[in-house]
Amino acid sequence: MTFAATAHALKAEKVLKNLEADFLIIPTLREISTSCGLSVKLSPDNLDRYFTDLMNNRVAVEGIYQVEKEGKKNRIKKLELS
Numbered sequence: 015m016t017f018a019a020t021a022h023a024l025k026a027e028k029v030l031k032n033l034e035a036d037f038l039i040i041p042t043l044r045e046i047s048t049s050c051g052l053s054v055k056l057s058p059d060n061l062d063r064y065f066t067d068l069m070n071n072r073v074a075v076e077g078i079y080q081v082e083k084e085g086k087k088n089r090i091k092k093l094e095l096s
Contacts, residue, residue, distance in 0.1 A: 015054040015065075016047050016076045023052035029071045030054065035064055045090055046079055065095045 017023040023039065030037050037056040046053070056064060058080070068075055078093045 015056070015068075015078050016042055017052065018074055018076045020052055022074045022076075023054065025071070026054050026068055026073045026075075029068055029073060030056070030064060033064065033067055035060065037064075043081065043088060043090070045088055046081075047076070061093075062095060 015026070017026065027037075027039055035056060037054050040053050040055045042051055042053040061078070065075065065078065078095055080091045080093055082089045
């Protein structure tokens with residue numbers, strides 16, 4: 015999950031901690047974005063719920079991506095949630 019600004023990533027961290035979500039704050043992959051340097055990595059199991067909770071808390075999510083390793087490269091697929 016990517017964000018337009020670091021402040022949004024930090025707010026997402028706070029919301030997800032309150033939900034007791036299993037997540038990591040990681041550097042944004044350059045293949046995805048060069049804007050905000052932080053992203054949230056989480057399991058897709060509760061993705062819809064977490065996305066809804068972030069939207070309800072006015073966290074501006076820029077994009078949601080599925081990343082899979084292929085050798086030394088990343089295969090990236092942008093996901094659409096509403």
